[in-house]
Amino acid sequence: MNALPIPDGGEVVVSVIKTFDPFRQQELSQYREDSDEEVLRKIRLARKASEEFRGDIDQRKQYLRDTVKRNLERMKGGELARTITMEMGKPIKQSIAEVEKCIRLVDYAVENIERFYAPEPVMTEARKSYVRFDPIGVVMAIMPWNFPVWQVMRAAVPAISAGNGVVLKHASITTGTALMIQEVFDSEAFSTLLLRGGSDALRYIPHVDGVTFTGSTSVGARVAEEAGKHIKKCVLELGGSDPFIVLGSADIRETAKQAALARLQNNGQSCIASKRFLVQGSIYEEFREALEEEFSRVVQGGDPHGGEHLPWPAFIKGADGNGQEAGGRAQGGPRREGYRGREQVRADRATHHSVRARGCEVRTGGIRAGGPAPEVRYAGRCRQARQRHALWTGGRPYGETPPRKPRTLYRG
Numbered sequence: 001m002n003a004l005p006i007p008d009g010g011e012v013v014v015s016v017i018k019t020f021d022p023f024r025q026q027e028l029s030q031y032r033e034d035s036d037e038e039v040l041r042k043i044r045l046a047r048k049a050s051e052e053f054r055g056d057i058d059q060r061k062q063y064l065r066d067t068v069k070r071n072l073e074r075m076k077g078g079e080l081a082r083t084i085t086m087e088m089g090k091p092i093k094q095s096i097a098e099v100e101k102c103i104r105l106v107d108y109a110v111e112n113i114e115r116f117y118a119p120e121p122v123m124t125e126a127r128k129s130y131v132r133f134d135p136i137g138v139v140m141a142i143m144p145w146n147f148p149v150w151q152v153m154r155a156a157v158p159a160i161s162a163g164n165g166v167v168l169k170h171a172s173i174t175t176g177t178a179l180m181i182q183e184v185f186d187s188e189a190f191s192t193l194l195l196r197g198g199s200d201a202l203r204y205i206p207h208v209d210g211v212t213f214t215g216s217t218s219v220g221a222r223v224a225e226e227a228g229k230h231i232k233k234c235v236l237e238l239g240g241s242d243p244f245i246v247l248g249s250a251d252i253r254e255t256a257k258q259a260a261l262a263r264l265q266n267n268g269q270s271c272i273a274s275k276r277f278l279v280q281g282s283i284y285e286e287f288r289e290a291l292e293e294e295f296s297r298v299v300q301g302g303d304p305h306g307g308e309h310l311p312w313p314a315f316i317k318g319a320d321g322n323g324q325e326a327g328g329r330a331q332g333g334p335r336r337e338g339y340r341g342r343e344q345v346r347a348d349r350a351t352h353h354s355v356r357a358r359g360c361e362v363r364t365g366g367i368r369a370g371g372p373a374p375e376v377r378y379a380g381r382c383r384q385a386r387q388r389h390a391l392w393t394g395g396r397p398y399g400e401t402p403p404r405k406p407r408t409l410y411r412g
Contacts, residue, residue, distance in 0.1 A: 017172045017196055022089040031175050034194040039167075042191035043207050046138045046165030049189035054135045054163035061113050063187070064161060069106045071184040072099055080149070080180050087174045088145050090267050102153040109161045117162060135163030136233060137209030142201050142223065144215050145171035146269035152181050155212045156190060165189045167208065169201040206230045213237070237271075244274040248282045256290035264298065 015033035020026065034042075053059045072080075076099040084095035109116075122129040139159045143151045148170065156166045166189065170178035175194065182192040195201055199219060205211055205226045210233035213223045220238045227234035244262060246255055262274035279287050 015196065017175050017194060019087055019173055019175050021086045028086055029176055031179075031194055033196055039193050039195070039204055040207060042193060043138055043167055043204065045188040046167050046191055049187060050135060050138065050160075050163060050165035053189070057113060057117060057163075060161055060163060061110055064106055064113075064157065065110045067186055068157070068184060069103060069110075071186060072103050072106065075180065075184065076100060076103070080177070080184075083176045083180055084148055084174075087177055088148060088267075088269070090269075094266065098147060098150050102149055105150075105153055105157055109157050113161050133162065138165040138167060138207075139210045139212060140167050140169065140201065140205065140208040142169045142211065142213045142215065143171065145174040146266060148174040148177040149181060151214055152178075155214075156181075156185070159212075160185075160189060164210075167191050167193055169193045169195050172196050202226045205232055208232065210234065215239070239271055243276040243278045245278045246280060246283065246287055248280045250283070252283060252286050252290050256287060256294050259291055260294035260298070 017031040017033055019028040019031075021028055053063070075081075077096055081092060081095040081099055084090065084098065085092045090098075117133045119133075120131040122131060139155075141152060141155045141159075143155065152168060152170065156168070159166050166185075168178060168181065168191070170181075170192065172195075178192045182190060193201065193204075199222060202222060205223075211223060211227050212235040213220055214237040217238045220236045224234055224236060226232075244259055246252075246259075259274060259277065262272075265273060277291075
């Protein structure tokens with residue numbers, strides 16, 4: 001994996017990227033950061049490699065099927081999945097499932113590549129008009145650590161299938177995974193750039209032909225600014241936090257089960273993980289108790305390398321009496337020192353305050369628990385909700401009958 005050996009007692013004179021196991025609190029590896037010359041060399045190689053197969057769709061199809069897919073299948077249950085778990089902490093079964101999802105993506109690309117890139121005829125006054133899809137050159141992918149393989153594959157596979165080269169700037173904490181992805185592609189058309197932060201990649205945007213970024217809104221704005229300055233194509237997926245809304249007609253048990261899963265999926269490290277809950281007042285207490293019960297079923301403090309366990313401890317009422325009192329009732333259990341966050345359910349109407357939000361009265365209670373944790377909130381009179389929200393109801397799906405003038409229920 002091209003880890004950089006650092007001699008004991010020796011002075012490090014180059015910039016080094018370090019990776020750590022968040023569960024075991026141990027350093028995994030150290031990697032030498034790429035120099036400017038090395039980054040530009042990788043970009044040139046990716047451009048040259050893409051030029052060799054950009055005009056041959058059959059060659060790209062064979063490459064995806066015979067190289068990329070086979071390497072994913074070979075590495076799925078071994079070092080690749082283990083490296084994901086070691087670097088970002090998700091259970092090993094979830095790491096394997098992530099790689100399996102990537103294999104299905106490659107299959108989909110192979111099956112549809114001719115259809116995706118076939119010229120599309122257009123009716124005009126001309127004798128013949130059509131839209132043709134040509135590769136743009138080299139795409140820089142700046143990707144996050146929460147789904148360290150999937151996030152990369154869903155950007156790189158379409159780009160390469162279209163005939164482009166790809167250079168990857170991954171989150172530094174998943175550098176080992178990034179280098180293994182480079183092994184998966186096994187071609188100079190795909191290279192991993194060893195750079196410390198996402199902002200470090202900005203100065204190389206002028207040297208590529210497009211950039212795709214997944215991450216925070218603040219960094220995304222800087223990426224878009226730099227891409228726009230140099231007239232480079234840009235695709236951004238930025239963070240958000242829409243609420244999980246539960247109405248009185250919902251199946252409480254099933255909804256609570258899905259709410260707990262929505263909060264804990266991928267260790268809660270997902271842009272679509274439920275972080276805020278809006279609950280209709282008539283079912284508030286019942287839903288809160290059901291949600292506590294679902295969290296109580298979570299195996300606490302499990303080693304992510306063991307398979308089923310969720311490594312984030314779930315803080316549930318009665319776990320060991322270590323819940324914190326902070327105005328409301330915080331139901332809690334033991335916390336693994338130094339680990340990423342903990343899960344709590346905190347809900348006490350006596351501590352809630354009212355907020356007016358466009359056609360609704362929303363009473364909210366918050367959580368301050370040293371890490372990501374769900375907030376159970378009480379929605380008093382809810383008349384409007386946007387389709388993007390996760391809305392649970394026992395009747396017809398809400399999206400089938402959108403309000404004439406959609407309004408934001410709550411923006412926090």
